[in-house]
Amino acid sequence: MSETTHHGTVATSASVPPDGGLTAAQLAAKYGLSVSGARPSLVEYVRQLWGRRQFILAFSRAKLT
Numbered sequence: 001m002s003e004t005t006h007h008g009t010v011a012t013s014a015s016v017p018p019d020g021g022l023t024a025a026q027l028a029a030k031y032g033l034s035v036s037g038a039r040p041s042l043v044e045y046v047r048q049l050w051g052r053r054q055f056i057l058a059f060s061r062a063k064l065t
Helices: 024-030 042-051 053-061
Strands: 002-004 010-012
Touching: 042 053
Parallel strands: none
Antiparallel strands: 002 010
């Protein structure tokens, strides 16, 4: 239901947000967010480094001008 205000705009009733009952931690988990600036564990860091080894090698061999 909507009503026209005295300014000529349309006012709608407030709707309940779909995430209304969740805490901040639950919202973060729902949307896959993590702590900003958090460092991965050593094992995870080495895994990421190993996954990027081709880029690291190519970048180190490239001649930068």
